[in-house]
C-alpha cells in the first residue's frame with residue numbers, strides 16, 4: 028500500500044548526505060536511487076535554485092557520476108498501514124518479506140503471529156520488527172492448533188518477556204497468559220451476543236467457563252441472579268477467579284474448580300452455556316440440571332452437508348433423555364477446517380415425560 032505523505036506543520040530538520048541533480052534529470056535519478064534502495068524515505072526531498080537534493084541512507088555507497096553534498100532535510104511524516112511499515116522495516120534489515128504475516132492478533136501488550144519456517148535467530152529478528160511497528164512488548168509465534176480437553180494453545184514466545192496480558196473486550200477485562208490460555212478472536216461475536224440474552228433473575232451454569240469468556244459477559248450485561256462457572260483446568264480457573272474480581276462480579280459469579288459433570292449436582296439452571304466442542308457428549312449432564320423451558324447454548328463442529336440437518340440429530344439426542352428440544356437459533360461462528368464449521372445453537376428444552 029503506498030504511503031500517504033502529509034504536510035508537516037512542525038518540521039524537524041536533520042543533516043544528511045544527499046545526491047544533487049538538476050531538475051530536468053531529477054525524476055530519472057530518483058527512480059535509479061529508489062531501485063537501488065538508496066533513498067532515505069524518512070526525509071523530504073528538497074528543491075532549490077533549479078537543483079534537487081535527494082537524501083540517501085547512511086553508509087550508502089553512491090557510485091557513478093552522481094554528485095554528493097551534505098544538506099538539511101525536513102522529516103517526512105507518514106500515514107501508512109502497519110503492514111507496509113513492517114515490510115519496509117524487514118527490507119531495511121535485509122530480511123525476506125515473503126510469507127511475512129500480514130495479520131496478527133493483539134491481546135493487551137502482546138501480539139500473536141504465524142511465522143513461516145525459519146531459524147531461531149531469524150524468528151527473533153522478525154518478531155522484533157513486529158514488536159517495534161505494533162508497539163508491543165511481547166510477540167508469540169503460533170506453531171500449531173489449540174489442543175486437548177483444556178484447549179491449550181501451541182505458541183512460542185519469540186520476543187519480549189511474555190507473561191500475563193490484560194485484554195479488554197466489550198468492556199470486560201480478561202487477564203491471561205497467551206502462552207497458556209487460548210482466546211479465540213473468531214469467537215468475538217458470540218462472546219458479544221451474550222449481551223442480548225435476557226436472563227433477568229435467572230440461574231445460569233457455564234459448563235466450560237475457561238477464564239470467563241461467557242460468564243463475565245453474562246454477569247455484566249444479562250442481569251442473572253447467579254452464574255455457576257465451572258472450569259476443570261487449574262490454570263484457567265486461577266485466571267477465572269482473578270477476572271471475576273477484576274470485573275467486580277463476585278456477587279454474581281460463583282466459580283467451581285472441577286469437572287462440570289460432577290460439580291454441585293443439586294444446582295438447577297434456567298440456562299446452560301456449553302462453550303466447548305465436547306458439548307454434544309455432555310448433553311445428558313446438562314439435561315440433568317436444566318429446568319423445563321430452559322435454554323441450552325451449545326457449540327459444536329459440523330460438516331457442510333450436516334449443517335441443515337444438525338438440529339434433528341440434536342432433537343434425537345435430547346429425546347433419548349426424555350426431553351423435547353426446539354432450536355431457537357443456529358449460527359455459523361467460523362470456518363473450522365475445510366468443509367467444517369464451528370456452529371452455535373440455542374435450544375429450548377421442555378420435559379417430554381409430562
Ligand SMILES: C[S@@+](CC[C@H](N)C(=O)[O-])C[C@H]1O[C@@H](n2cnc3c(N)ncnc32)[C@H](O)[C@@H]1O
Nearest residue numbers: 177178211214235237240258259260286287302
Ligand atoms: C477454552 S474454552 C473455549 C473457548 C471459548 N469458547 C472462547 O470464546 O474463546 C473451554 C474450556 O473448557 C474447559 N473444560 C473442558 N472440559 C471441562 C469439564 N469437563 N468441566 C469443566 N471445564 C472443562 C477447558 O479447560 C477450557 O478452559
